[in-house]
Amino acid sequence: MKVALISDWLVSYAGSEKVEEAILGLFPQADVFTCVFNREAFKGTRFEKARVTESFIARLPGALKHYQKYLPLMPLAVEQFDLSAYDVVISSSHAVAKGVLTGPDQLHICYCHTPIRYAWDFQHQYLNESGMGRGPKGWLARYLLHRFRIWDVRTAHGVDHFIANSRYIGRRIRKVYGRDADVIYPNVAVNDFSLVPEKESFYLAASRLVPYKRIDLVVEAFSRMPDRQLVVIGEGDQEDKIRRMLTPNITFLGHQPFSELRGYMQRARAFVFAAEEDFGIMPIEAQACGTPVIAYARGGALETVQNGKTGFHFDRQTPESIREAVENFETKGVSFGASEIRQHAESFSRERFDREMEAFVLERWDALRMKRGF
Structure with a gap:
C-alpha cells in the first residue's frame, strides 16, 4: 500500500500539523x-526526514511568510x-488539500479539520x-471567494471518505458538501500533562491573541470581578489591546515556554475558554491536568467539556x-474530581487516535481491494 x-x-x-x-x-x-x-x-518532527514535495507557490516571492495571500492560486x-x-491518498484539509486529483482505483480519505471557514459561514x-x-x-475578495466555493464543492466529489475532527465539523461537512463524515477526534498529547489535584485560586486564559479567540471578553469579564484573579498567557x-484592559486583579504574562504554561494549567482553579473552535486542544490539555474548564457552548467544546462534570458552559460570547458562568462554578463546583477530569481527557489521547485512524484507513483499503477483485 x-x-x-x-x-x-x-x-x-x-x-x-500534529x-x-x-x-x-x-x-x-x-x-x-x-x-x-x-x-x-x-526540525525534530517526522516531517524532517520525510520526502516533502512543495507546489509552485513555494517559489513565488514571499511565499513562506505571506503564503495565505496566494490562496486564490492554491x-x-x-x-x-x-x-x-499511490494507492491511498490521505488529505488533511482545512483549506485546499482535499482538492488533489485521484482516480477510481485510488482511495482518497480526507481528514477534514473544517470546510474553509473564511469562504463559507x-x-x-x-x-x-x-x-x-x-x-x-472587498468586491474582488468576494468574487474570488465565490469562485473558491464552487471549486470547493466540486472537489468534495473526489473524496471517497470524510473524517471530521468533531461532530460539530461533521455537521458543517454535511451542510457544505452534502456528505456524511465519520468522527475521529484529534490526537492530544495528554501524557505531556500530569495530574495536579491541588488547585490555587487564580483562573487561567491562554491562547494566541487574535480576535476570534475572544481573550478580550475574558479579560473584560474579570475586570468586573475584582475579587477573582485571572492570569493571561499568549501573544x-x-x-x-489586552494590556490596555488590565485591572489589578489580572496578570498578563505574554508568551511563556511550554513548561511555564503547563505549570499554570496544572495549578489553575479553572481554565476559561471563550472561542468557538472546531475542536479546541487547550481545553483537553487543561482537563489532562485535572483542571475544570469554563467554555463557550459552541463548536468542539460541547463535545470535550462535560457541563457540570468537567467544567461549565456559557451560552453567549459576552x-x-x-x-x-464563573459565579455558577464558584457556587456549585463540578461533580467530577481532578482524577475523573483527567480520565475524561485521556479519551482524546494519541493512542486512541492512532488506533482509530489506522483501523479506518486499513478497513477502507481492504474494502476497495475487494471491490477491485484483488
Whole structure:
C-alpha cells in the first residue's frame, strides 16, 4: 500500500500539523505533498526526514511568510501534484488539500479539520476583520471567494471518505458538501500533562491573541470581578489591546515556554475558554491536568467539556455570560474530581487516535481491494 499525505501548507507546527505528524507516524513511508513547507519550523518532527514535495507557490516571492495571500492560486497548485503512483491518498484539509486529483482505483480519505471557514459561514467576519468589507478590494475578495466555493464543492466529489475532527465539523461537512463524515477526534498529547489535584485560586486564559479567540471578553469579564484573579498567557495582534484592559486583579504574562504554561494549567482553579473552535486542544490539555474548564457552548467544546462534570458552559460570547458562568462554578463546583477530569481527557489521547485512524484507513483499503477483485 503506497500512501501519499497531502497538507494545505506546513508553515508552523500547531494543531493540524500534529494530526498530520501522527498520520505520518502510522504510515512512515508516505510521501508528503503541500503548497509551502517551512523546514525550519519542523526540525525534530517526522516531517524532517520525510520526502516533502512543495507546489509552485513555494517559489513565488514571499511565499513562506505571506503564503495565505496566494490562496486564490492554491486550488490550481494542489491539482498539479501527480499522485497516480499511490494507492491511498490521505488529505488533511482545512483549506485546499482535499482538492488533489485521484482516480477510481485510488482511495482518497480526507481528514477534514473544517470546510474553509473564511469562504463559507465566516466570510463576512473575515472580510470585516481584514479591512475588506467594502470597496474594490472587498468586491474582488468576494468574487474570488465565490469562485473558491464552487471549486470547493466540486472537489468534495473526489473524496471517497470524510473524517471530521468533531461532530460539530461533521455537521458543517454535511451542510457544505452534502456528505456524511465519520468522527475521529484529534490526537492530544495528554501524557505531556500530569495530574495536579491541588488547585490555587487564580483562573487561567491562554491562547494566541487574535480576535476570534475572544481573550478580550475574558479579560473584560474579570475586570468586573475584582475579587477573582485571572492570569493571561499568549501573544499576538491583540496584545496591546489586552494590556490596555488590565485591572489589578489580572496578570498578563505574554508568551511563556511550554513548561511555564503547563505549570499554570496544572495549578489553575479553572481554565476559561471563550472561542468557538472546531475542536479546541487547550481545553483537553487543561482537563489532562485535572483542571475544570469554563467554555463557550459552541463548536468542539460541547463535545470535550462535560457541563457540570468537567467544567461549565456559557451560552453567549459576552463578558456578562462569562461572569455568570464563573459565579455558577464558584457556587456549585463540578461533580467530577481532578482524577475523573483527567480520565475524561485521556479519551482524546494519541493512542486512541492512532488506533482509530489506522483501523479506518486499513478497513477502507481492504474494502476497495475487494471491490477491485484483488
